[in-house]
Amino acid sequence: MLVALLNGARTFAALAQKGPTYDCPGCGQVVTLKKGLKVIHHFAHKPPVTCTWAKGETAAHMAAKKLFLDHLRALPRVADVEFPIGTQRADVYALGKNGAPYVFEMQHQPITEQDIARRTQDYFKQGAAVTWLPLIDLSKLTTKKTATGHIIERYSPKPFEKWLQGFNFKELWYVEPSTGLLWQGKFDKAMLEVAYSEWHVSGGGTESAGGYSRPSKRWRKLTLTGPFTLAQLNITTTRRQSSSVGTHFYPQGNRIVFVPKSPVPSPPKE
Ligand SMILES: [Zn+2]
Structure with a gap:
């Protein structure tokens, strides 16, 4: 999540500093500020995560x-x-x-x-x-x-x-x-080709199928x-x-x- 509460006020991870306690706007639990070089600055729940506020993000x-x-x-x-x-x-x-x-x-x-x-x-x-x-x-x-x-x-x-x-x-x-x-x-x-095929049947005849495309x-x-x-x-x-x-x-x-x-x-x- 990109926003958490600092003393009840919405605070962006990008502008937040490490130190104070940040709370989840959804469940109110304490969340951790993550400021890495490779990831977008964000807040994360401490495991085990039971909150659905940022589920699957x-x-x-x-x-x-x-x-x-x-x-x-x-x-x-x-x-x-x-x-x-x-x-x-x-x-x-x-x-x-x-x-x-x-x-x-x-x-x-x-x-x-x-x-x-x-x-x-x-x-x-x-x-x-x-x-x-x-x-x-x-x-x-x-x-x-x-x-x-x-x-x-x-x-x-x-x-x-x-x-x-x-x-x-x-x-x-x-x-x-x-x-x-x-x-x-x-x-x-998306058209799928159905390949053409022929085969011999008993009695000497020939049958065939395919040779067309279908969506x-x-x-x-x-x-x-x-x-x-x-x-x-x-x-x-x-x-x-x-x-x-x-x-x-x-x-x-x-x-x-x-x-x-x-x-x-x-x-x-x-
Ligand atoms: Zn939460």
Whole structure:
């Protein structure tokens, strides 16, 4: 976690000094300040950890939160992380020019479709605009470089990513914590070749099968356009009507959208 309480006041790990006692905002237990050279400065519970406030949090997740926090504060905007809104804790929270709250959720843990829909609806009820950003690590994927980004022919989206592409009308924005860059993602069907084969049957005839392609249930083709730095994107909102598509439910509210300031992304890095 990036924020703990010092005498009841929210304190950022990046600005905290070793010495005083820091408490978890969730459970109130004492947490330890970690200030290393390689990891993002953060607070951690002492084992055994029974608190769910920062359950399953990874260095990549903290890096993604800090990326947005630093950008939003530099704009400058009122911005915070791990911020309570209603009964939830927003990964990144900010106020727009008109004072309207924005919530950015960085997601790479499994979350069910029902949970992501319900959490989105709860934020909408609090009057917040919402977006969800899956994390990605291109160094761990087999990608084909293109003039405008990358193609991943066999990408296995998590259920929440399938929900999200409907929520965002076929667009997903991925955050790459290792580089601090964003990618605009789009799913297409991944076609599987069913090999052609023939065989002889009793009586002297020949039968055959295959020789066609079919869409994979598991895989999608993921096209990534970019990369973009946050500074190369306008962050705005658009109204979304509620809808149900198949098994997906989408609540009504303001959706955060990222609009590239220039349609041409910066050249892909080696
Ligand atoms: Zn705790």
